[in-house]
Amino acid sequence: MPLVLMLPPGALLHSDFVENLAAKLDENPELQPGCLELEIRETGTSEDYERAAKVMKACQALGVVFALDDFGTGYSSLSYLKTLPAKTLKIDRSFVLGMLEDEGDLAIVKGIIDLAAIFKLQVISEGVETTEHLSKLLELGCENGQGYAIAKPMTEEALFNWLNEWQLEQKN
Numbered sequence: 338m339p340l341v342l343m344l345p346p347g348a349l350l351h352s353d354f355v356e357n358l359a360a361k362l363d364e365n366p367e368l369q370p371g372c373l374e375l376e377i378r379e380t381g382t383s384e385d386y387e388r389a390a391k392v393m394k395a396c397q398a399l400g401v402v403f404a405l406d407d408f409g410t411g412y413s414s415l416s417y418l419k420t421l422p423a424k425t426l427k428i429d430r431s432f433v434l435g436m437l438e439d440e441g442d443l444a445i446v447k448g449i450i451d452l453a454a455i456f457k458l459q460v461i462s463e464g465v466e467t468t469e470h471l472s473k474l475l476e477l478g479c480e481n482g483q484g485y486a487i488a489k490p491m492t493e494e495a496l497f498n499w500l501n502e503w504q505l506e507q508k509n
């Protein structure tokens with residue numbers, strides 16, 4: 338399971354971002370390639386998509402992967418998906434929360450899941466708050482999510498206990 342960090346707006350486009358990241362990775366050699374995932378919002382790259390794509394590719398060469406957070410809430414375009422070398426799209430919780438009552442939200446969620454499949458990206462739904470949300474997302478083909486229907490925020494120790502209990506339930 339990767340270590341996931343949300344980048345603040347503009348951080349990716351900072352002039353020495355790649356060099357600083359490389360130095361931090363050198364200080365932490367236990368982080369294997371693919372173990373660090375950086376979440377970025379479209380607003381964090383909208384100033385210069387081409388530069389953002391180059392920085393992301395340089396980071397990928399260091400073994401870092403990227404997720405596009407809150408997808409669908411900004412000025413997302415297909416060129417954004419085509420240009421930025423991300424591995425994951427995260428569906429914004431506002432669409433997921435409304436999808437059971439609002440046909441427009443449901444269409445957006447389904448569209449993002451379909452886009453992710455077309456671009457061969459992993460998709461994660463935020464805001465999976467009820468088992469009804471979870472069931473609908475699974476029906477739509479989204480098998481990854483985060484929200485209270487899966488688990489509430491917890492400490493590291495609680496996480497390991499939760500994982501152990503979950504694994505026992507899966508075996509029974």
